[in-house]
Amino acid sequence: MDRRDFLARGALGAGAAAALAAPALAQISQPALRWRLTSSYPKSLDAIHGAAEVFARTVAELTDDRFQIRVFGPGEIVPALQALDAVQAGTVEAAHTTSFFYTGKNEAFAIGTGLPFGLNTRQQNAWMYEGGGIEAMNELYAKFNAYGLPLGATGAQMGGWFRKEIRTVQDLQGLKMRIGGLAGTVLQRLGAVPQQLGGPDIYPALERGVIDAAEWLGPYDDEKLGFHRVAPFYHYPAWWEGAATTHLFVNLEQWNALPRSYKAAIRTACAEATHWMVARYDIRNPDALRRLIAGGTQLRPFTREVLDACWREAMALEQELAARNPDFRRIHESWAKARDDMRQWFRVAELSFDNYVALASSRR
Template sequence: MKRRDFLKVTAAGAATAAVASPAIAQSSPEIKWRLTSSFPKSLDTIYGGAELMAKQVAEMTDNKFQIQVFAAGEVVPGLQALDATSNGTVEMCHTATYYYVGKDPTFAIYAAVPFGLNARMQNSWWYQGGGDKLANEFFKKHGVIGHPCGNTGTQMGGWFRKEIKSVADLSGLKMRIGGIAGQVLAKLGVVPQQLAGGDIYPSLEKGTIDAAEWIGPYDDEKLGFNKVAPYYYYPGFWEGGLVVHSLTNLEKWNSLPKNYQAILANANANANTLMAARYDLQNPGALKRLVAGGTQLRPYSNEILEAALKATNELWAEISAKNADFKKSIEAMQAYRGDEYLWWQVAEYTFDSFQIRSRTRG
């Protein structure tokens, strides 16, 4: 290469570098956001989903994008997380969207509804089956965009002061139960109470409520419910796989550079997977400890499950008749559930059932 040509190439390279460096810098600005959680710090697994997500966002941006996580009550009460995000008080929240059925029952479908999807089906519907598009089309109306940032798996059916053998035993029972599931149980005679996690124990202890559901053995043990209610029922048919979302103010999301959007979305997806893994690790040991300590483990009777399913289908029809968003979403979810259980019946359920029977035989 001639010296003159070499100098031209070198100069061009330097010019390109001079243009590229500022472009890279501009695409990686320093950003500090706040996130309010609906959960207390003491519940390290569910609260920890937001912390894990924020930590990974910081690591993947060399600490240029920082999200400070606040527990329920530190900025706003846990059940006001959505409002604080949509009105710009904070940029993000970490919450269960079924807390906001008072605004619109459609919120519940993307968290968990009675006889809905299990955790793997939730992920399949969201990431592959179009659930993300349906959800964010709806969330947009409330000024936010959502990403799954955790899943509890199938939950337990709650703690009761007295044994529940039939539908008649539910009549007049004051029960803490979140979201739209309370409307289903109301059809069976339950008087639903919506309380944040930190308020459940004192209410149960004082007898303000007769029963309460939260998540499962690991968290329930931490909250001490076994000390004030002896009967522990399963399954939590209203939460086959609770999706915990991070919701981001839509204007703030749109203002992010595309690489930051990708980083935030991937950090959420990783936290979503790891929360489920942590619950699967922690729940068995906690359940053993609870039973060893005197907890009375009980299954819901088929009578109660069948009555609850009937009440659920009635409620979906009632809401769908007057809410087009709900109708569109619940029908899409139910269609997806039908195909998924076709597969589950062939492979997953058959395999798991055999494994469980083998375990009980020793």
């Protein structure tokens, strides 16, 4: 064999090996897709809005840029609280929003985000991915022409900003508060007047006195939105959101038409963005809270009287909804079993560890 024949054979062998090693996605012609995603969260909020950007970038990277998703802020295509409606109608292919914004369609939407006095972030994630939560919620979402996946989680939130300190249940009487999901129903049963407002509309309403209080998320976002400038009392904890899962909603026909590899890219990108959002808030909330307090914010815990009253109403509401709403009952059975099982385990492991470390650290 002469040298040229040897090199030719070597080149053919190398080419065959490269072809075998090439990613399957590169060998199979996949469609070039351009989707629009409408977000319910202001672009100024780099964690919660930013999660959609991380998601879109990851999808593009996983598909060699053949599947690109452009993210739009609230109001650029539709208002913040009409994101799911736009997906349902096919106005956009996808949305990043919060499931409990749509309890007016069906109260069971709230479970996808989190119920009052419900699961923490790890527990909600466990129920979603290992407890059948994604499948259970999608039986509901399919009725609204949507497919949903967790895309982001905030961790435990703060109880919101108040013009006046809340010390007793009586202080809730007539209180006009921006609050979403079933928590608004709980407060309404205690005399408050819940308001459903999208992120961009909260500050102007609080500044003008249209509302007396507002909850959004936590120190990092709340500082950016400027609530501390118009309401001095910052209460905690957000008993309505021990965790808040945000969602990707995809138009159901568009989802069903996707190649398997693109569906896998979306699932992977959602998980990536969720981890990213939790980490971003956990790192940035502490410094933001210190800045707020240094600037005059008055940090206040909800009293035991207020928490106990809210707990009683929340538990009663759960049972009432399960009794009259078949969708809520079906999903709640799965969710409640996971909740009870995980609480027993967390009481032994996580809570005992966290409580001891918190007490020991405070004595240093």
